[in-house]
Amino acid sequence: MRNARATRMSHPLLTWADEVLPEMLVDLEHLIRCESPSSDLTSVARSADLIAAIGRRLIGFDPERLVIDGVTHLRWRIGSPEPDAPRVLLLAHHDTVWPMGSIESHPFSIQDGVLRGPGCFDMLTGLVMALHAAATFADGPGGQLAHAGITLLVTGDEEVGSPTSRALIEQEARGCIATLVLEPSGDTPDGHHGALKIGRKGVSNYRVDITGRAAHAGLEPQKGLNATVELAHQVGVVLGFADPVAGTSVVPTVAHSGTTTNTVPARASFMVDVRALTRAEQARIDEAFATLVSHTGATVTVSGGVNRPPLETAAAESVWRRAHAVSRQLGVELPDAIVVGGASDGNFTAGIGVPTLDGLGAVGGGSHADYEHVMVDHIAPRTALLVALLRDLLGG
Known part of the structure; x- marks a missing residue:
């Protein structure tokens, strides 16, 4: 993930991310063990409780809890409350496709640099990355962002088509300068891991x-x-x-x-x-x-x-160029961006005209499959990249 220059002279954000990685892995283990299948609203609510506690510890204040038709969503608004302040939407979901009890047949583990467990790749790792990245901008309700803001929205029904969260997602995205989606990355046609997604059908x-x-x-x-x-x-x-x-x-x-x-x-x-x-x-x-x-x-x-609606590449190109430039400044290698057939909540934000970049989450594979996994070595540099991109979008 890192290039030779980064190995010789590590960027401070990379150093920070390496230092918080053990804490991120603990948070991730707790979320995976919690289990949150979309159809089990009690489990989704329990997962939201755990995420709220993690966010309270990291960000410094409780999220808004938004329960729509029994589905629990969470929202943190960090920084300036002014409606015309530049704002970025961080978008994640905490429901998974895995039924309750899957943790018994697919136990959490980290072995030889590979993390496994139900929902680890899609998309609990990306959610943990978003929480830790957002926390770098927050010192309590006032935050460090005097003239800009970040909204972290964590929905609970993405895997079943976002029937209760679509309107909420579009509401939060309107007026934002960009939406960053923490769905997992993809692989390029020539086999390179960690590709960001600039298009979705x-x-x-x-x-x-x-x-x-x-x-x-x-x-x-x-x-x-x-x-x-x-x-x-x-x-x-x-x-x-x-x-x-x-x-x-x-x-x-x-x-x-x-x-x-x-x-x-x-x-x-x-x-x-x-x-x-x-x-x-x-x-x-x-x-x-x-x-x-x-x-x-x-x-x-x-x-x-x-x-x-489709996430057309025109909606992603401007943010992708900035992400690519930021990655070079960090010393983090990014392969070419890709277009994929699977959809995400980023389709909704792109559909209302908000620049949207997807696939900023985990590097690994096996979404919804028995071999679902995350490559641990990529978590820290990807989190550093997320923080750096947020800084760039919000003016430093």
Whole structure:
């Protein structure tokens, strides 16, 4: 992560980050062991309690606790309270995809420089980095930022599409000079770790429902209207909406049809996951779904639409250039930035026109997978980079 110059003459921020790394690892272990699956609101609330305690210790004051439809989110506002003061939004989430009890089958560990545990990569390490970085700007409610501010927003439902936090995220982002998203980094096509993300595909979700007519499959199948046959036709039509050249994927996922093996199916349905790099492509797909018509005479009904707008590269380029320049001043190497198919809450902030840089969190791999892991040697320099970028954005 660090280049030869940094090895010879370490930047003070790198020295600071190395010194606080043991404390960061303790905080991270506590969060991983706490467990916070998105669907378990009690566990998410308990996780928020722990994060609030860590933040109180580091930042010096309690966060605002925002409970929306039972989901617990946390917000710290550091520095100037003036509405026209330059402000940066630090964006993280504390829910994970891992069900309660996963810590037993996937225990927390650090071995040979690799940290493991449920949610460590996506994105509890990034959350701990954000807490420690924000703390460098805070001396209590007044803080050190007399003429600028930082908002640290920690949401509790990102992994399920941010249904309760989207409006809150967009509210906090409006007027900010930048949003920095602490989701984990990615890998470049040539295998370099730690790439920042300057683009994310937008996400649309659709459900296609088909209503036919039941009949006995053996005695009088001709009296039925087979919903499965219509489903097969519609899946083929929907697949044709994809445009690999434009980077648009259209993937039928969950499907249901029929009741018993000797009954002509009267009902069927399937879900479709759509990813697109531009709003124009999202709009084209939306219009295409509206054109679906029945092939067999069954009734075809479409629901759903755009869930997250794309994080287009134009929204990230200015912040990426500053991050790259800051990394060179620190002596921290950054590979080329990347564009990825997965979405994050950064899609929302970019969607309302706020410059957004993503992937500033952990270096490692295995999001949502059994091999989820974080490379410990990268945590300190990445945290130093985050602090340096915040200083640069807020005018030093």
